[in-house]
Amino acid sequence: MAELTRDDVAHLAGLARIDLSDAELDKMVGELGIILESVAVVQQAPIEGVEPMSHPMPIVNVTRPDVVRPSLAADAVLAGAPAADQQRFSVPRILDED
Amino acid sequence: MSSIDTEATISYEEVLESFDPVMGLEVHVELGTNTKMFCGCATEFGAEPNTQVCPVCLGLPGALPVVNEKAVESAIRIGLALNCEIAQWCRFARKNYFYPDMPKNFQTSQYDEPIAFEGYLDVDLDDGSTYRVEIERAHMEEDTGKSLHVGGSTGRIHGATHSLVDYNRAGIPLIEIVTKPLRGAGERAPEIARAYVATLRDLLKALDVSDVKMEQGSMRCDVNLSLMPKGSTTLGTRTETKNVNSLRSVERAVRYEMCRHGAILQAGGSILQETRHWHEDTGVTTSGRPKSDADDYRYFPEPDLVPVAPPQERVEELRATLPEPPAQRRKRLQSDWGFSDLEMRDVLNAGLVDLIGSTVEAGATPAGARKWWSGEIARRANTDGAVDVATYAVERGITPAHVVELEGLVKGGRLNDSMARQVWEGVLDGEGTPTAVADARGLELVQDDGALEAAVDTVIAANPEVAQKVRDGKVQAAGALIGQVMKEMKGQADAGKAREIILAKLTG
Numbered sequence: 001m002a003e004l005t006r007d008d009v010a011h012l013a014g015l016a017r018i019d020l021s022d023a024e025l026d027k028m029v030g031e032l033g034i035i036l037e038s039v040a041v042v043q044q045a046p047i048e049g050v051e052p053m054s055h056p057m058p059i060v061n062v063t064r065p066d067v068v069r070p071s072l073a074a075d076a077v078l079a080g081a082p083a084a085d086q087q088r089f090s091v092p093r094i095l096d097e098d
Numbered sequence: 099m100s101s102i103d104t105e106a107t108i109s110y111e112e113v114l115e116s117f118d119p120v121m122g123l124e125v126h127v128e129l130g131t132n133t134k135m136f137c138g139c140a141t142e143f144g145a146e147p148n149t150q151v152c153p154v155c156l157g158l159p160g161a162l163p164v165v166n167e168k169a170v171e172s173a174i175r176i177g178l179a180l181n182c183e184i185a186q187w188c189r190f191a192r193k194n195y196f197y198p199d200m201p202k203n204f205q206t207s208q209y210d211e212p213i214a215f216e217g218y219l220d221v222d223l224d225d226g227s228t229y230r231v232e233i234e235r236a237h238m239e240e241d242t243g244k245s246l247h248v249g250g251s252t253g254r255i256h257g258a259t260h261s262l263v264d265y266n267r268a269g270i271p272l273i274e275i276v277t278k279p280l281r282g283a284g285e286r287a288p289e290i291a292r293a294y295v296a297t298l299r300d301l302l303k304a305l306d307v308s309d310v311k312m313e314q315g316s317m318r319c320d321v322n323l324s325l326m327p328k329g330s331t332t333l334g335t336r337t338e339t340k341n342v343n344s345l346r347s348v349e350r351a352v353r354y355e356m357c358r359h360g361a362i363l364q365a366g367g368s369i370l371q372e373t374r375h376w377h378e379d380t381g382v383t384t385s386g387r388p389k390s391d392a393d394d395y396r397y398f399p400e401p402d403l404v405p406v407a408p409p410q411e412r413v414e415e416l417r418a419t420l421p422e423p424p425a426q427r428r429k430r431l432q433s434d435w436g437f438s439d440l441e442m443r444d445v446l447n448a449g450l451v452d453l454i455g456s457t458v459e460a461g462a463t464p465a466g467a468r469k470w471w472s473g474e475i476a477r478r479a480n481t482d483g484a485v486d487v488a489t490y491a492v493e494r495g496i497t498p499a500h501v502v503e504l505e506g507l508v509k510g511g512r513l514n515d516s517m518a519r520q521v522w523e524g525v526l527d528g529e530g531t532p533t534a535v536a537d538a539r540g541l542e543l544v545q546d547d548g549a550l551e552a553a554v555d556t557v558i559a560a561n562p563e564v565a566q567k568v569r570d571g572k573v574q575a576a577g578a579l580i581g582q583v584m585k586e587m588k589g590q591a592d593a594g595k596a597r598e599i600i601l602a603k604l605t606g
């Protein structure tokens with residue numbers, strides 16, 4: 001598996017809109033690298049002839065009836081928003097940005 | 099709208115001389131369920147912003163989605179109506195992307211296991227021919243939130259300083275219906291695109307799964323288009339024009355993109371694979387975002403939802419609920435009713451099919467039903483700004499039984515046609531049933547032949563020249579005399595009978 005680079009982490013942070021300082025970037029490169037390395041162990045599992053599993057339980061068709069349940073109050077919804085305006089989440093403009 | 103630069107186009111005829119269009123249409127339909135796809139939030143259109151959201155549709159940590167049973171059933175019914183195979187087992191998948199219209203940072207969709215696949219929809223064209231649109235798949239997913247771009251002048255994304263997001267729409271069940279690439283459409287490509295979307299809309303309406311209001315965005319169409327040089331079999335680079343939201347725009351967008359692609363290719367250029375935005379007001383598309391590695395959505399099976407595996411019996415039960423396809427129903431009714439193509443088209447455009455159907459069922463003749471529900475009532479409904487004649491009639495308590503009764507009064511010889519018109523106006527004015535109106539207004543044909551004969555004699559005496567023409571064999575001249583007789587009788591005579599008596603006296 002290719003090594004995670006500092007540029008990769010900076011790109012991901014940008015996509016996720018997480019503002020990382022240079023020091024934090026350096027730290028994250030190391031920490032994320034260790035996480036990926038640890039998880040990579042599962043790639044050694046013998047999976048020949050084993051169907052990929054997407055759910056741990058062998059069940060299907062769990063549904064709910066089409067009945068309305070109460071939603072959250074708008075102020076509760078917006079409580080976690082960094083910025084709100086006109087009862088909406090205010091976000092930076094999207095185009096021409098990367 | 100000053101920021102839009104107009105791109106070069108060539109004429110439609112020039113495009114067709116050198117190229118064959120290949121189209122792919124993706125239609126998103128919002129289902130008319132009470133609740134969202136994976137949570138119990140209401141789906142009411144036009145609610146106050148962010149009042150129909152919960153931890154599930156906001157993607158808050160720990161929230162657990164559960165599939166809406168009705169949405170799955172609607173998806174299966176849509177698939178069956180589109181002659182698709184229904185998957186015996188399929189899963190949802192996460193489509194990962196970072197964009198503020200999806201607070202979860204992924205959209206729950208279906209990837210390589212759609213609920214329905216491999217179908218078709220036959221589309222009737224204006225020239226009477228039929229074009230078969232092959233359906234690749236219909237899959238379940240959820241709608242995104244709605245962004246309002248502020249700071250710019252037009253509410254569009256360009257020039258905006260920031261965006262305001264309302265998540266009421268996020269999570270509303272969507273069915274995305276994708277066609278296979280449609281080839282061989284040639285010059286009819288724009289018409290086929292429009293006819294397909296119209297036919298699909300009618301079908302979904304008949305299935306009662308969506309209100310399919312394109313102007314409100316509950317049905318949206320993306321148009322993929324590329325051109326192949328004539329004689330070539332290699333597909334050209336395509337563009338995807340997003341959110342074309344009226345039937346007319348679908349047709350115009352296909353045509354515009356054909357002319358734009360044609361200009362680029364003819365000048366030796368190459369098409370940039372990109373998303374285009376359709377502008378309804380100016381009738382052009384503008385460049386959106388290029389396709390790039392950002393389109394690697396890293397789909398993977400949604401671990402929070404279990405597979406959907408509709409039992410065969412259930413699928414068959416749902417198949418039994420399918421309505422007669424609208425196009426087939428129209429043909430059957432037209433033949434049952436004996437309407438001409440033009441009459442049927444007028445009836446369809448006026449939204450009168452159901453009303454005429456129930457009126458015929460109540461005992462009226464199809465011609466009578468068509469006559470009374472068109473004309474005056476349609477004019478009034480239009481003047482009063484009613485949605486359609488049926489709504490207008492219901493609001494005023496006017497029913498098919500009224501039409502049956504009115505027709506009965508004419509057939510029974512109590513009213514002639516012009517009297518029946520007066521009676522109908524009285525009914526529309528709220529004066530009561532046809533019989534009550536006729537009584538109140540004293541409308542009744544004079545049944546006394548003596549009075550009619552006397553009137554004929556008076557008129558013949560007063561119009562000797564016209565009478566002579568009729569005697570000389572110019573039977574059509576009798577029309578003028580009939581008019582005079584009706585006047586003499588103050589309209590209360592049977593014109594047919596008057597004609598009989600006139601002819602008997604002058605030629606018999």
Ligand SMILES: [Zn+2]
Nearest residue numbers: 137139152155
């Ligand atoms: Zn919700």
